[in-house]
Amino acid sequence: MNAVNPQFRSVIGMDLPELEQAVKPEPAYRARQIFEYVYTKRILDYDRMTSLPAALRQRLKADLPLGLPNVNQRFDSSDGTRRYLLDMADGRTIETVLMPQDDRDTICISSQVGCPVDCKFCLTALMGLERNLTAGEIVAQVLLVMEHNELAPGDRRLNLVLMGMGEPLLNLPNVLKATRLLTGVIGIAPKRITLSTSGIIPKMEELGKEAIRPRLAISLNASYEAQRREIMPITKKYHLADLMEACRRYPLRKDERLTFEYVLLKDVNDSDEDARRVVQLLGGLNCKVNLIALNPGPGIAYGTPTEERVASFQRIVREQVPCYLRKPRGRDIYAACGQLKRMSSQELVTVG
Ligand code: SAH
Ligand code: SF4
Helix, strand or coil: CCCCCHHHCCCCCCCHHHHHHHHCCCCHHHHHHHHHHHHHCCCCCHHHCCCCCHHHHHHHHHHCCCCCCEEEEEEECCCCCEEEEEECCCCCEEEEEEEECCCCEEEECCCEEECCCCCCCCCHHHHCEEEECCHHHHHHHHHHHHHHHCCCCCCCCEEEEECCCCCHHHHHHHHHHHHHHHHHHCCCCHHHEEEEECCCHHHHHHHHCCCCCCEEEEECCCCCHHHHHHHCHHHHCCCHHHHHHHHHHCCCCCCCCEEEEEEECCCCCCCHHHHHHHHHHCCCCCEEEEEEECCCCCCCCCCCCCHHHHHHHHHHHHCCCCEEECCCCCHHHCCCCCCCCCCCHHHHHHHC
């Protein structure tokens, strides 16, 4: 069990034995009732848990917060994307993004406040790491967005991606606990959850051993060591060759494949030669590639390649490996990949 700082103790994030312990001296069946209200019925308000006695509701309200974050601001993009700026119990804020599409809905969740990995093209990196999120804070993002948008867990359209703020593999115990609750209790299939990493090799190995785990995406972003070091300094610690080796060793399940993400930076990693090198790196791997043209931001020194450049890159990779272009979602509200840096509406006006 993960010790949770009392400041962040909340129903959301607890498994049943933890909740039974937390409601004592109430009998265990009370814990089960609350558990079902929160995770199954998504009734996220003690006042609406009408099968609990009023006195108990009052006591719990004071003693055991549910742990639903406060929506500080919500931004709605012209393309349907919604960005939530959420207040945590300690006053820090994080972001969660809902991307409704024709054939599916994707919730992009954060795993840390900020991020310690210093990728040069990412706005979140500029914040540094403030802290890890608890399992409850990870699950709460999903429950909140589901409730606000009437999304159901069994719906095949619903997908979760751990691609918001933070490096999920540097907060693995909480991410795994959240995954167990999201899958086992809330009912989202593990194959509908994808975790994206900058390539923390030892943690990839740990993840591979887990019985219940999300699918794995690796932010490749470069076609050779020196180039990756320049844009992702973590490569100095975890070399590209070792990362590829770890990908080859990764215990993929039946009908599972790795995803490689590649942010295209104008005149840095977007040439046809880069595309050919990427194909070579990925040779023999059961995988697909998602390309994304840089989403620009203040303080980011790179440019976005032209559509023609992106198309040429994609054409080369696609000859060997399935390769898709990820459309930027919600750029107008700073909700796109790499743009999550807690921009408030005032800042949006300044940069927009
Ligand atoms: N930390 C994890 C997950 C969060 S970042 C990771 O790095 O994989 C999610 C994705 O956004 C990564 O693939 C990352 O390479 C990409 N990304 C970061 N900054 C970006 C930007 N400015 N434009 C486009 N994609 C970006
Ligand atoms: Fe962190 Fe991912 Fe941004 Fe890199 S791209 S700084 S790992 S959030």
